[in-house]
Amino acid sequence: MTFYSIDKLLNVILAQPQWEKQRKYHELTKCWYQVVNHKIAQHTRPISLNNEVLYIATASSSWAQDLNLQRRSLILKINRRIDFTVKDLHFATVKWYQNNSLNLDRSDNSDSHPSTIISDSTLNLLPPENPQEALQTWFNIIKKREQKFVTCPVCNINCPEGELKRWGYCAICFQKETSDNN
Incomplete structure (x- = not known):
């Protein structure tokens, strides 16, 4: 191949x-x-x-x-x-x-959502010149996301810190709990 x-x-x-x-x-x-x-x-x-x-x-x-x-x-x-x-x-x-x-230049504060991983303002405005630059930009975004992750105490999966602050566990566990209650 x-x-x-x-x-x-x-x-x-x-x-x-x-x-x-x-x-x-x-x-x-x-x-x-x-x-x-x-x-x-x-x-x-x-x-x-x-x-x-x-x-x-x-x-x-x-x-x-x-x-x-x-x-x-x-x-x-x-x-x-x-x-x-x-x-x-x-x-x-x-x-x-x-x-x-x-x-x-948004005036709203969308970074306050619990599942927000990185701010949009950190993204590159201009399109990449070549595939290697696009791949490197993607790697940098993934590295920034990893810094913001914490482990969910229920399922031990990495999740955004805001989810734990809001619900006490990740959004997946929150969804499971709310669907089990219905």
């Missing part, structure tokens, strides 16, 4: 005709973070590509309006870096809060 790197496998998959749209979107996402500065990258996220229009979620309507004024120059910068053409950019706040993993 021959083993192939993830990078080679992804390239084989993305080269197939039915994956063309996803390949273009992936390429545009990487390009977007190279074209815009760090401040804009924190407040925007490419969400889809449809009919040569890149749709970008923004953190607020003021960001959408500001970037809409820069639309033409951004299109030129993007088209210089990719092998296909983007005709337009559409900025809106609509899908910004549907995926909070990249939103670093």
